[in-house]
Amino acid sequence: MGSGMAGTPTTQRGRITQRDIARRAGVSQTTVSLVLTNNSEAAARIAPATRERVLQVIRETAYVADPLARSLLGRRNQILGIFTYEPVFPAGSADFYHPFLVGIEACAESLGCDLLLFTSAPVTHGTRRIFHENNRLRLADGCVLLGREIPREELTRLVREGHAIVSVGRRDDIDTDGTTPARVPFVGADYAGATSELARRAVALGHRRIAYVGSGEGVESAVDRLDGLRAVAPEVWHERDADREPAELLAELLAAGVTAAFCEQPASAVALSEAALARGLRVPEDLSLVGLGEDDGPGTLSLPLTRLRIPRREMGWQAVEVLTELLHGTGDDLQRLLPCPLVPGRTLAPRRD
Numbered sequence: 001m002g003s004g005m006a007g008t009p010t011t012q013r014g015r016i017t018q019r020d021i022a023r024r025a026g027v028s029q030t031t032v033s034l035v036l037t038n039n040s041e042a043a044a045r046i047a048p049a050t051r052e053r054v055l056q057v058i059r060e061t062a063y064v065a066d067p068l069a070r071s072l073l074g075r076r077n078q079i080l081g082i083f084t085y086e087p088v089f090p091a092g093s094a095d096f097y098h099p100f101l102v103g104i105e106a107c108a109e110s111l112g113c114d115l116l117l118f119t120s121a122p123v124t125h126g127t128r129r130i131f132h133e134n135n136r137l138r139l140a141d142g143c144v145l146l147g148r149e150i151p152r153e154e155l156t157r158l159v160r161e162g163h164a165i166v167s168v169g170r171r172d173d174i175d176t177d178g179t180t181p182a183r184v185p186f187v188g189a190d191y192a193g194a195t196s197e198l199a200r201r202a203v204a205l206g207h208r209r210i211a212y213v214g215s216g217e218g219v220e221s222a223v224d225r226l227d228g229l230r231a232v233a234p235e236v237w238h239e240r241d242a243d244r245e246p247a248e249l250l251a252e253l254l255a256a257g258v259t260a261a262f263c264e265q266p267a268s269a270v271a272l273s274e275a276a277l278a279r280g281l282r283v284p285e286d287l288s289l290v291g292l293g294e295d296d297g298p299g300t301l302s303l304p305l306t307r308l309r310i311p312r313r314e315m316g317w318q319a320v321e322v323l324t325e326l327l328h329g330t331g332d333d334l335q336r337l338l339p340c341p342l343v344p345g346r347t348l349a350p351r352r353d
Contacts, residue, residue, distance in 0.1 A: 016061050017332060018032045018033060018036075018330045019331075019332050019333060020061070021054065021057050021058060021061065024057045024061070025050075025053045025054045025056075025057045026053070027050060027053070027054060028321055029321070029325050029330055029331055029333070030111065030321045030324050030325055030330075031046060031050065031054065032054055032330070033324070033325065033328050033330045034046060034111070035051055035054045035055065035058075036058075045110060045111075045112060077139070077140070077141055078112060078113045078114060078141070079113065079114045079115075079116050079139065079140045079141055080108055080113050080114070080115055080116070080140055080141060080142060080143070080144065080320060080323060080324075081115075081116045081117075081118055081137065081139070081140030081142065081143035081144070082101075082104060082115060082116070082117045082118065082143065082144050082146065083118045083121070083128075083130050083137075083143050083144070083145055083146070084097075084117075084118075084128070084146040084147055085127060085128050085145070085146065085147025085148075085149065085150055085151075086128070086146075086147050086148065088101065088146065096294060096312075097146065099312035099313040099316065100146060100168055100312045100313070100315060100316040101316060102313050102316065103312065103313035103314060103315065103316025103317035103318075103319075103320075104144060104316040104317070104319065104320055105316075106313075106316075106317060107316070107317040107318075107319075107320035107321060108320050111320070111324060113320075113324075116139060116140050118130070118136065118137070118143075120132075120134055120136070127149075127151060128147075129151070129154065130154055130158070131154060131157065137163060141164065141327050142163075142164030142165060142166070142323045142326065142327050143163065143164070143165050143166075143323075144165075144166055144167075144168060144316075144319045144320065144323060145165055145166065145167045145168065146168050147169075148169070148219055148221065149218070149219045150167065150171065152174070155167075155171065155174055155184060156174045156175070156176055159174060159176055159182050159184060160176040160182075164323065164326050164327050165184075165185065165323075166185045166186060166187065166319045166320075166322045166323040166326065166334075167184060167185065167186040167187075167188075167319075168186070168187060168188075168315055168316060168319050169186060169187075169188050169189070169220065169221060169315075170186050170188030170189075170220045170221065170224065170335075170337060171184040171186050171188075171220060172184070172220055183334070183335060184335075185322055185323075185326055185334040185335060186319075186322075186334075186335055186336070187315050187318040187319045187322055187336045187338065188220075188221075188315070188335075188336070188337050188338070189221070189310050189311060189315065189337070189338055189340050190224075190337040190338060190339050190340055191221055191224040191225045191228060191292065191308070191340065192224040192225070192227050192228035192231070193228065193337075193339065193340070194228070194292075194308040194339070194340035194341075194342060195224075195225045195226075195228030195229050195262065195292055195308065196228040196229070196231050196232045197342060198262070198290050198292075198306070198307075198308065198342060198348075199228065199229050199231075199232035199233045199262070200232050201348065202233070202260045202262075202288065202290065202348060203232060203233060203234070205288075205348065205349065205350045205351060206259075206350050206351035207233075207259050207260040207288065207351045208234050208235060208259075208351075209234075209235045209237060209256065209257045209258050209259060210229065210233045210235070210236055210237070210258065210259070210260045210261070210262060211236070211237040211238070211239055211253050211256070211258040211260070211261040211262065212225075212226050212229050212230075212236055212237070212238045212239070212262050212264070213239050213240075213241050213249070213253075213261050213262065213263045213264060213268050213269075213272070214226075214240065214241060214263060214264020214265060214268065214292075215240055215242065215264065216238055216240075216264065222264060225262075225264055225292045226238070229262055237253070237256050237258050239252060239253065241263075241264075241265075241268050241271075246268075246271035246272055246274065246275040247275045247278065247279070249271075249272065249275070250272055250275040250276060250279065250287075253272075253287070254287070258287075259287065259288060259351045259352075260287070260288040260289070260290065260348065260351070261287065261288070261289055261290070262290045262292060263289065263290065263291055263292060264292050264293065265291075265292075265293055266291035266292075266293055266294065266295040266305055266307060267295075269289040269290070269291050269301065269305055269307075269347070270295075270301055272287070272289060273289060273301050273302075273347075283301070283302075283303065283347055284303075284346070284347045284348055284349035285349065285352060286352070288306075288347060288348045288349055288351075289301075289305065289306070289347040289348070290305075290306050290307060290347070290348055291305045291306070291307030291308070291345075292307065292308055293307070293308070293310060294307075294309070294310055294312075295307065301347065303345065303346040303347050304343070304344075304345040304346050304347070305343070305345045305347050306342075306343065306344060306345030306346065306347045306348040307342075307343050307345060308340040308341070308342055308343070309340055309341045309342070309343050310340060311338045311339070311340060311341070314338055315338060318336055318338070322334055322336065
C-alpha cells in the first residue's frame with residue numbers, strides 16, 4: 001500500500017499535517033485541533049468514539065503537533081465576532097440570512113465559543129464600515145464577515161493589518177503590497193458550477209438562446225453565476241433588470257428569441273412569470289425560467305421554480321471552522337467552495353418552436 005495509508009510511515013510525503021489526520025479520521029481539522037488541546041472545554045464536547053478515532057490515527061501516523069500552534073490555543077478569549085455589512089434582522093432580509101446565522105451559532109456552540117455581533121459601525125454611503133473610531137474588533141479573537149458586497153478597501157485593510165477574518169461568500173484575491181496578491185479566507189457557494197449544470201440541462205432540452213437576467217458584474221457571486229452560464233450556453237443574452245419594468249424586460253427577451261431566462265434573483269423570475277401571464281403566455285411552455293438563488297423574496301410562482309439552492313447553514317458552520325483553524329494555525333484549506341444542490345422544479349421545459 002502507498003505511504004498515505006493509515007498505519008504506514010509518512011516520511012516519503014514529508015511532515016504529516018492535521019489535514020491529513022482529519023481526512024483519515026473522517027472529521028474536520030477543527031475536531032483534530034480540539035482533540036489535541038486535550039484540556040479545553042470544547043474538546044470535552046467531542047463524542048468519545050470520534051475522539052478515539054482521531055487518537056487512533058494520530059498513534060498510527062506518529063503525528064507530532066506543532067508546539068507553536070498548541071501554545072496559541074490557550075491565549076484566546078474564545079469569542080468570535082460577526083460583522084454584517086447589511087442589516088440581517090429586518091423582515092426583508094431575515095429569511096435569507098437566518099440559515100447563515102444558525103450555522104454560525106451551531107458551530108460556535110460545538111466549539112465552546114461565544115459570539116459577538118458588532119452593531120455600532122456607522123453607515124457611510126449606504127454601507128456599514130467596520131473601521132471607525134469606536135472599533136471593537138480586538139474584543140474578538142477573529143471575525144466572520146457577512147454581506148453580499150464588502151468594500152474592497154476595507155477587505156484590503158483587514159488582510160494587510162493581519163486581522164483574523166473569514167468571509168461568508170467567495171472573495172477575489174487582493175493586492176496589499178503591489179506585488180503578490182493576498183488570498184482572502186472564505187467559505188463560498190459554487191455558483192459557477194451549479195449554474196453551468198443548470199445550463200447543461202437547458203441546452204439538452206433544446207434551448208440555444210438563453211438570457212441572463214441580473215447584474216452579472218461587481219460582486220463575485222454575480223460574476224460567478226454569469227461566468228457559469230457563459231461556459232456552457234451557446235449564446236447568452238444579458239439583460240440587467242435593475243429599475244426595469246417586467247413587461248418591458250419580457251418584451252425584449254422575446255424579441256431577441258430567448259426561450260429560457262436564468263434569473264440572478266428568483267424574484268425576477270416571479271416578475272417575469274407574472275408579465276408573461278398578463279401577455280397570455282405560459283411558463284414553461286412559452287418561456288422557461290431558472291432561479292440562481294433562494295426564493296425568499298415576495299411573490300410566488302404557480303409552479304415550483306427550477307433553481308439552485310445556496311448551502312447557507314453549511315456555509316455559516318464552515319466559516320466558523322475555517323476561522324478557528326486560522327486562529328489555531330492548523331488550517332491549510334482556508335478557501336472553500338461548497339456545492340449548490342439543484343432543485344428540479346417545473347419551470348424548465350423543452351424548447352418549443
